[in-house]
Amino acid sequence: MITCCTESVDTLAVTARKHTYAMARSRGAQAPDADLIEATTRGLECAAGGFTIDPWKPVELSLITHAHADHARAVAARYIASKASVPLLRHRLGQDIDIQGVNWGERLTLGETTVSFHPAGHVLGSAQIRIQRGEEVWVFTGDYKPDPDPSCEAFELVPCDTFITEATFALPVYRWPDGRTVAREIFDWWQQMRRSGRPAVLFAYSLGKAQRVLAELTAFTDETVHVHGAVEPLTELYRQSGIKMLPTQRIDPSGPREDYAGKLVLAPPGANGSKWMKRFPKASTGFCSGWMRVRGNRRRQGYDRGFVLSDHSDWQGLLDTITGTGATRVLTTHGQSATLVRYLRDELGLNAAELRTRYAGDDASTEEADP
Numbered sequence: 604m605i606t607c608c609t610e611s612v613d614t615l616a617v618t619a620r621k622h623t624y625a626m627a628r629s630r631g632a633q634a635p636d637a638d639l640i641e642a643t644t645r646g647l648e649c650a651a652g653g654f655t656i657d658p659w660k661p662v663e664l665s666l667i668t669h670a671h672a673d674h675a676r677a678v679a680a681r682y683i684a685s686k687a688s689v690p691l692l693r694h695r696l697g698q699d700i701d702i703q704g705v706n707w708g709e710r711l712t713l714g715e716t717t718v719s720f721h722p723a724g725h726v727l728g729s730a731q732i733r734i735q736r737g738e739e740v741w742v743f744t745g746d747y748k749p750d751p752d753p754s755c756e757a758f759e760l761v762p763c764d765t766f767i768t769e770a771t772f773a774l775p776v777y778r779w780p781d782g783r784t785v786a787r788e789i790f791d792w793w794q795q796m797r798r799s800g801r802p803a804v805l806f807a808y809s810l811g812k813a814q815r816v817l818a819e820l821t822a823f824t825d826e827t828v829h830v831h832g833a834v835e836p837l838t839e840l841y842r843q844s845g846i847k848m849l850p851t852q853r854i855d856p857s858g859p860r861e862d863y864a865g866k867l868v869l870a871p872p873g874a875n876g877s878k879w880m881k882r883f884p885k886a887s888t889g890f891c892s893g894w895m896r897v898r899g900n901r902r903r904q905g906y907d908r909g910f911v912l913s914d915h916s917d918w919q920g921l922l923d924t925i926t927g928t929g930a931t932r933v934l935t936t937h938g939q940s941a942t943l944v945r946y947l948r949d950e951l952g953l954n955a956a957e958l959r960t961r962y963a964g965d966d967a968s969t970e971e972a973d974p
């Protein structure tokens with residue numbers, strides 16, 4: 604019924620359903636139930652539950668997977684999210700939003716559905732959302748990674764019939780080294796810069812990646828790290844949630860110039876090349892990202908060093924997770940969807956299709972560069 608792997612499922616699903624209805628009518632049978640979750644112009648909508656997941660247009664009730672800006676937009680009258688992500692969501696969407704925080708695995712009845720949140724291992728509080736109607740179970744991952752990360756809850760494998768997965772790094776070239784090994788490389792680079800009397804300025808997304816670096820580095824030092832103004836408040840929220848990280852000091856853009864030679868500085872990628880960088884003469888720059896796995900990306904983006912550290916699943920992690928859920932149907936949201944869909948169909952014999960959404964995946968486009 605679905606033959607094209609590049610077409611988006613919001614088109615495909617409608618076409619497929621019309622086809623099925625037509626077939627059902629021609630046989631005199633009843634039309635099948637609609638999908639439990641559908642991509643609409645507002646977001647991933649669950650009509651049976653009366654809610655939308657990670658919407659991008661105004662809705663009444665929104666279930667939010669995590670606080671990155673491509674998933675958490677201030678467009679809902681009410682929000683439900685994991686308890687651990689509530690402080691981050693209030694910071695990003697407004698302190699006065701109407702939000703209900705739920706415990707991991709706690710079951711809520713919403714319309715005809717039962718809903719629960721399960722750790723996605725992506726950033727602090729990030730959740731997969733499990734939706735059940737009768738015997739049918741769907742899981743939407745948001746962004747996720749099964750790899751160990753001392754700055755957030757460990758990923759939980761949730762069995763389901765239909766699995767909606769991200770596909771940010773869904774190419775075989777994306778294989779992640781162990782996070783501790785990468786932290787050691789960062790620490791060694793920092794020490795090398797110290798010996799050369801230069802600042803080491805490391806660019807990392809301000810929500811999640813920066814805190815992961817600060818947490819991983821506790822294995823090697825207890826020194827203070829100097830952080831950009833976009834990183835500090837989020838780091839403080841992590842600290843209040845009990846995440847152990849290196850001490851940090853906010854760089855005051857209006858304060859007197861300081862000497863950062865030999866210091867490690869953490870900043871969002873948007874600060875690279877900005878006026879803000881003028882305070883770090885002779886700095887060596889590094890970037891922490893899964894994109895650094897591909898040769899040439901570091902040079903093209905003008906970084907001295909690239910560190911392969913991602914908060915998304917690598918290729919093998921995606922395949923292991925998908926097969927681990929036992930799902931017979933897989934829908935992909937953002938990233939290298941076409942490659943993943945083709946592999947799942949051709950190699951694993953799964954019913955797979957692409958679901959068109961507005962999620963970005965690498966969060967780069969949503970980073971603040973202002974101090």
Ligand SMILES: [Zn+2]
Binds near residue numbers: 669671674725
């Ligand atoms: Zn994210």
